[in-house]
Amino acid sequence: MAGEKGVVLLDLWVSPFGQRVRIALAEKGVDYEYKEQDLMNKSELLLKSNPVYKKIPVLLHDGKSICESLIIVQYIDEVWSNKAPLLPAEPLARANARFWADFIDKKVYECATRLWKLKGEEQEVAKKEFIEIFKLLEGELGDKTFFGGESFGFVDLALVPFVAWFYAYETCAKFSMEEECPKIVAWGKRCMERESVSKTLSDPTKVYEFVLFLKKRFGVE
Amino acid sequence: MASDGLLNGLKLYGSWASPYTHRVQLALKLKGLEFEYIEEDLTNKSTSLLLHNPIYKKVPVLLHGDHSIVESVIILQYIDETWTDNSLLPSDPYERALVRFWCYFIDDKLGTTLGTVFKSAGEEQKKAVSEVHENLKLVEGELQEGVFKGRRFFGGEKIGLLDIVLGCGSYWLSVFEKVADVKLIDSEMFPLFCSWLKDFEEQPEVKEIIPAIDKLLEYAHGVRQLMLSLSSTAGDPTTTTTTITGDDQGSKD
Numbered sequence: 001m002a003g004e005k006g007v008v009l010l011d012l013w014v015s016p017f018g019q020r021v022r023i024a025l026a027e028k029g030v031d032y033e034y035k036e037q038d039l040m041n042k043s044e045l046l047l048k049s050n051p052v053y054k055k056i057p058v059l060l061h062d063g064k065s066i067c068e069s070l071i072i073v074q075y076i077d078e079v080w081s082n083k084a085p086l087l088p089a090e091p092l093a094r095a096n097a098r099f100w101a102d103f104i105d106k107k108v109y110e111c112a113t114r115l116w117k118l119k120g121e122e123q124e125v126a127k128k129e130f131i132e133i134f135k136l137l138e139g140e141l142g143d144k145t146f147f148g149g150e151s152f153g154f155v156d157l158a159l160v161p162f163v164a165w166f167y168a169y170e171t172c173a174k175f176s177m178e179e180e181c182p183k184i185v186a187w188g189k190r191c192m193e194r195e196s197v198s199k200t201l202s203d204p205t206k207v208y209e210f211v212l213f214l215k216k217r218f219g220v221e
Numbered sequence: 222m223a224s225d226g227l228l229n230g231l232k233l234y235g236s237w238a239s240p241y242t243h244r245v246q247l248a249l250k251l252k253g254l255e256f257e258y259i260e261e262d263l264t265n266k267s268t269s270l271l272l273h274n275p276i277y278k279k280v281p282v283l284l285h286g287d288h289s290i291v292e293s294v295i296i297l298q299y300i301d302e303t304w305t306d307n308s309l310l311p312s313d314p315y316e317r318a319l320v321r322f323w324c325y326f327i328d329d330k331l332g333t334t335l336g337t338v339f340k341s342a343g344e345e346q347k348k349a350v351s352e353v354h355e356n357l358k359l360v361e362g363e364l365q366e367g368v369f370k371g372r373r374f375f376g377g378e379k380i381g382l383l384d385i386v387l388g389c390g391s392y393w394l395s396v397f398e399k400v401a402d403v404k405l406i407d408s409e410m411f412p413l414f415c416s417w418l419k420d421f422e423e424q425p426e427v428k429e430i431i432p433a434i435d436k437l438l439e440y441a442h443g444v445r446q447l448m449l450s451l452s453s454t455a456g457d458p459t460t461t462t463t464t465i466t467g468d469d470q471g472s473k474d
Contacts, residue, residue, distance in 0.1 A: 052330075052359060064315050067322055068321075068325055074321065075314055078314040078317065079314050092290075092299070095299040099290075099291065099292060102292060
């Protein structure tokens, strides 16, 4: 592993966390080898590269492994700093970007998982929380083109992979993102105009199929 | 060179027993920055705190002029990027990624399992203690084999970001050992971690920040009694208890 030159990404096709890294690499125009991982049967390479968490995504760069999607994205931004800056330059704006990306990490995935995994009253609670989370994000977005302002950046990248999951969430929990958070939906469409995003995000129907497969596996009906 | 807090407009909202607050105090001290400190009563949070951290409503909060920055690791990076002398983060991108990863691990895993040790008893506590040992083993491994091998501190000859994040809070290990009657630090199991911690705690800036052990013991004792009595009535821990177990949510950034 050490001394191997080049960029390798250990990932899972549908992972929004892996997609953050793929979007960052595409924005920077970095060539890399994509290695799809089987999380039911983890490869030796994955276990060696991420011994602490044993999770994807993992970026291997010249044999060195970097873990945790937002940490990987910052690494990419710092190494390939000559084009498409992902984090803003100014310290306060950077702190703000880190705050919102971290908020997305703490809140979105966990709440969204409850949305499709639970039923009845618990699902209603999760739905309410989910909409509240996105209303807060909508507030932060305001009337800007992207979260970073005019340029697509760190927070946009942290959030946009979840847009492909909206259809699955809406279908499972019976609500409409267009109705609840129209600005977020419009922002999602603007992001999809970027090739790095449109070529990376999963097809929403495929995501829904994946969620149905997970529901079956967890015995949720 | 010390900078006047009033000129800088630096205000820190914190709690005396909060390791997350200590992190920020230490960073400001290492940078030679004066600031106004406001002690928060976490059972009765001030309107200012709620105004400046409306989403999480937690300490620490750093006010720089009109702007508020929250989440300790985000605050530390903000301080490091605004006042660039005496860097807290390394310059190499890979090493920076490692520092950020281990800071995340400390809050995500070590801090959480330590909190469980403190909050629980019996089998649950036994399990949490062995998890703390597993987590400390990983840190020890980094000191033995990783990028940080052979260094006095994770930051090299001087304290860096990872030292601050791991160090401010590690004093709870010896406090919890006494209060919860468990064995957490073992210099045979974790020799490099223990020598690093001793060195860290002897630094003059650190000595000025970390509260006296007997104060921490008294505080922890009271909180543990409260937590155990609440958990026996199946209640949620009160706000006071989150100071120890995690007033800051920890972040990856």
